[in-house]
Amino acid sequence: MNVNDSEKIAGLLLADGYERADHADEADVVFVNTCAVRERAADKLYHAVGRLKRLKARKPGLLIGVGGCVPQLQGASILDRARAVDILVGTHNVAQVPALFRRAREGAGPLVDLDRRADSFTVPPSVVAHSSPVRAYVTVMEGCNHVCSFCVVPRTRGPEACRSPHAVVAEVASLVAKGYPEVMLLGQTVNAYQHEGVDFAELLARVHGVPGLKRLRFTTSHPEHVTPRLADALRDLPRVCPYLHLPVQSGSDRILESMRRGYTRRQYLETVALLRDRVSDLAISSDVIVGYPGETAQDFQSTVDLVDEVGFEGLFVFAYSRRPGTTAFRLEDDVPEDEKRRRVAVLNARQQRAQQRLNAGRVGSRDEVLVDTVTGPGRLAGRTRHFRIVHLAGPAGLLGRAVEVEITGAGSNSLTGKLPIGSLTGASSAPIL
Numbered sequence: 001m002n003v004n005d006s007e008k009i010a011g012l013l014l015a016d017g018y019e020r021a022d023h024a025d026e027a028d029v030v031f032v033n034t035c036a037v038r039e040r041a042a043d044k045l046y047h048a049v050g051r052l053k054r055l056k057a058r059k060p061g062l063l064i065g066v067g068g069c070v071p072q073l074q075g076a077s078i079l080d081r082a083r084a085v086d087i088l089v090g091t092h093n094v095a096q097v098p099a100l101f102r103r104a105r106e107g108a109g110p111l112v113d114l115d116r117r118a119d120s121f122t123v124p125p126s127v128v129a130h131s132s133p134v135r136a137y138v139t140v141m142e143g144c145n146h147v148c149s150f151c152v153v154p155r156t157r158g159p160e161a162c163r164s165p166h167a168v169v170a171e172v173a174s175l176v177a178k179g180y181p182e183v184m185l186l187g188q189t190v191n192a193y194q195h196e197g198v199d200f201a202e203l204l205a206r207v208h209g210v211p212g213l214k215r216l217r218f219t220t221s222h223p224e225h226v227t228p229r230l231a232d233a234l235r236d237l238p239r240v241c242p243y244l245h246l247p248v249q250s251g252s253d254r255i256l257e258s259m260r261r262g263y264t265r266r267q268y269l270e271t272v273a274l275l276r277d278r279v280s281d282l283a284i285s286s287d288v289i290v291g292y293p294g295e296t297a298q299d300f301q302s303t304v305d306l307v308d309e310v311g312f313e314g315l316f317v318f319a320y321s322r323r324p325g326t327t328a329f330r331l332e333d334d335v336p337e338d339e340k341r342r343r344v345a346v347l348n349a350r351q352q353r354a355q356q357r358l359n360a361g362r363v364g365s366r367d368e369v370l371v372d373t374v375t376g377p378g379r380l381a382g383r384t385r386h387f388r389i390v391h392l393a394g395p396a397g398l399l400g401r402a403v404e405v406e407i408t409g410a411g412s413n414s415l416t417g418k419l420p421i422g423s424l425t426g427a428s429s430a431p432i433l
């Protein structure tokens with residue numbers, strides 16, 4: 001979602017007459033978009049502005065903008081610590097960036113706009129400067145109505161607001177017309193989408209109906225909003241990819257309750273079983289937080305056991321970070337940092353071994369890869385429908401094409417593959433699907 005916000009800001013600046021600079025030292029304006037989910041992410045802002053301040057000393061006309069969740073959380077006080085900043089905008093003020101830069105150029109800075117506007121979807125889809133020529137992000141809802149004790153998102157992005165299905169379908173149709181084969185629908189809890197009787201399963205069906213779209217993905221799903229209708233949509237809509245990111249956060253009921261996640265360990269496992277029952281070969285990935293206040297060795301072991309039991313395709317493991325404004329902020333952050341790091345390492349090592357085993361079993365199989373990156377001369381990378389990364393040799397002309405690939409090698413985080421013999425004589429003769 002932050003990437004998509006940056007794409008919106010870049011697009012607005014391009015529409016206002018700016019050109020993209022390769023390096024900050026060639027730029028007239030630099031915009032730093034921020035994440036506040038963990039303290040370390042928030043701290044990055046001050047390091048970035050520190051570097052830009054030195055650049056500004058050499059280049060006095062340089063304007064610095066800061067946006068996203070950190071300003072929304074910390075407010076104008078950022079300007080006390082980061083005096084080089086000229087404009088400060090919140091999560092709902094992206095559309096104001098060009099006008100604020102213009103006023104700052106005229107000497108009106110520093111300028112602050114942190115108001116939560118009623119309509120947060122004010123950036124025209126046509127201006128978004130998509131960073132990938134293959135996969136386009138489409139925000140379908142902003143904000144979050146959950147009350148997870150650890151999470152700052154409801155504070156930084158406000159309550160849920162859903163876009164109309166007509167606007168979403170129109171945006172996807174225009175992206176397909178521009179040549180995008182794949183779209184990823186975005187929302188903090190995307191499967192909680194509701195708009196005048198249209199639920200997320202129905203939204204998927206409508207977007208799936210856009211002629212020419214090859215692949216449809218979405219993220220992030222919340223376990224509480226996984227319904228049989230969503231499982232059926234994953235099963236019945238062939239262009240919806242069989243991959244679901246479903247953060248569990250912990251395998252301990254005691255911790256899940258304190259986190260206010262709204263489900264128990266058993267309910268999470270039942271949700272996974274429902275999905276796997278209806279959608280054969282569904283790839284599921286997850287997020288886990290370790291070292292949450294009060295997490296004992298036994299609680300941690302429950303998480304390890306759950307991870308083993310589910311067999312996730314991918315796992316993001318985070319050390320708990322105490323965030324201001326969250327309900328867990330008042331709990332004692334009592335797991336020592338080195339123990340948090342140890343738990344992160346234990347889970348990561350286990351997960352890497354599991355992924356290595358799963359990937360090794362795929363060697364010799366064939367899969368459809370949508371080429372999304374030219375990684376070097378004659379080198380490509382892409383994703384399977386299950387979101388597995390595959391590296392392969394091939395011509396740059398295959399960018400954006402879906403090709404059938406034979407899997408020849410396996411690492412823990414990616415696969416290698418090759419195009420069938422005889423298909424490399426030119427992009428047009430490759431087995432394009």
Ligand code: SAM
Nearest residue numbers: 037150151188220247287288289318319320321
């Ligand atoms: N809205 C999504 C959800 O509810 O699953 C994801 C939001 S968050 C940007 C991505 C992940 O960061 C979360 O799933 C969680 O594992 C992690 N996270 C959130 N708050 C955290 C905190 N205070 N400390 C450590 N990790 C955190």
